[in-house]
Amino acid sequence: MMRxxxxxxxxWCTEGVVQALRGVTQVDxxxxxxxxxSNAWSEGVIAAFDPAVLPLDTLIEVHLRTHSGGGxxxxxxxxxxxxxxxxxxxxxxxxAVIARVAAERGEAARTLILxxxxxxxxxxxxxxxxxxxxxxxxxxxxxxPKLDFLRAQFAEIVRPR
Numbered sequence: 001m002m003r004x005x006x007x008x009x010x011x012w013c014t015e016g017v018v019q020a021l022r023g024v025t026q027v028d029x030x031x032x033x034x035x036x037x038s039n040a041w042s043e044g045v046i047a048a049f050d051p052a053v054l055p056l057d058t059l060i061e062v063h064l065r066t067h068s069g070g071g072x073x074x075x076x077x078x079x080x081x082x083x084x085x086x087x088x089x090x091x092x093x094x095x096a097v098i099a100r101v102a103a104e105r106g107e108a109a110r111t112l113i114l115x116x117x118x119x120x121x122x123x124x125x126x127x128x129x130x131x132x133x134x135x136x137x138x139x140x141x142x143x144x145p146k147l148d149f150l151r152a153q154f155a156e157i158v159r160p161r
Contacts, residue, residue: 001025002051004059005116007044016130016143018047020150023054028155029129030121032084034035034114054157056071056090060095060097062154064111065126066146085114089099126133 008014014107015029026048033042049059060083069079081095102109121127129136130143150158 001048002056002087002088002090003046003048004056004086005044005046005082006060006063006155007032007042007080007082007084008111009043009061009079009081010142011043011045011122012126012129012138013061013067013143014043014045015128015145016139017062017146017150018045018059019128019131020158021049021054021059021148021154023050023052024161028119028121029127030119032082032116033118034084035117038080038082038112039117040115041120042082043078044080044082044084046084048071056093057097058154058157060094061101062157063123063152064098064101065153066149080112081110081114081125082114084114087114128157 006014006018011029013025018024018027024047032044033039033041044076047059085091085094091113098109098111099115130139133139
């Protein structure tokens with residue numbers, strides 16, 4: 001098993017996307033931080049996954065393609081497009097994938113690669129947000145389109161409904 005942190009806007013969306021992937025064994029939703037100047041708490045998830053089933057480069061690519069990592073919108077610094085690394089080799093893989101996806105899009109790479117330093121869980125009522133009630137208006141409007149994209153573009157790694 002491998003673990004990695006992913007930040008990309010709303011943690012409900014990131015959690016819902018990552019939970020839909022084969023090979024993912026656990027997703028902890030909450031707030032992550034790194035070293036200064038990126039030490040403010042930011043929404044994200046910690047994903048535990050089997051890299052033999054879901055390669056790290058594929059997980060990072062899915063993450064980049066399912067949130068707006070090219071933007072700079074971040075109310076109160078709460079949203080940060082980032083990959084939080086903590087295991088050997090993760091930084092090199094993240095660097096390569098972020099550069100490739102940015103080049104394909106013809107934009108500057110803005111997703112940060114940060115050392116993972118700390119995590120705190122969301123309140124219980126916010127965890128498993130999509131799984132507990134996928135019919136919520138927020139889920140229908142924001143998470144369902146991301147899951148539809150996954151099913152169309154990454155069908156081989158998406159769990160059956």
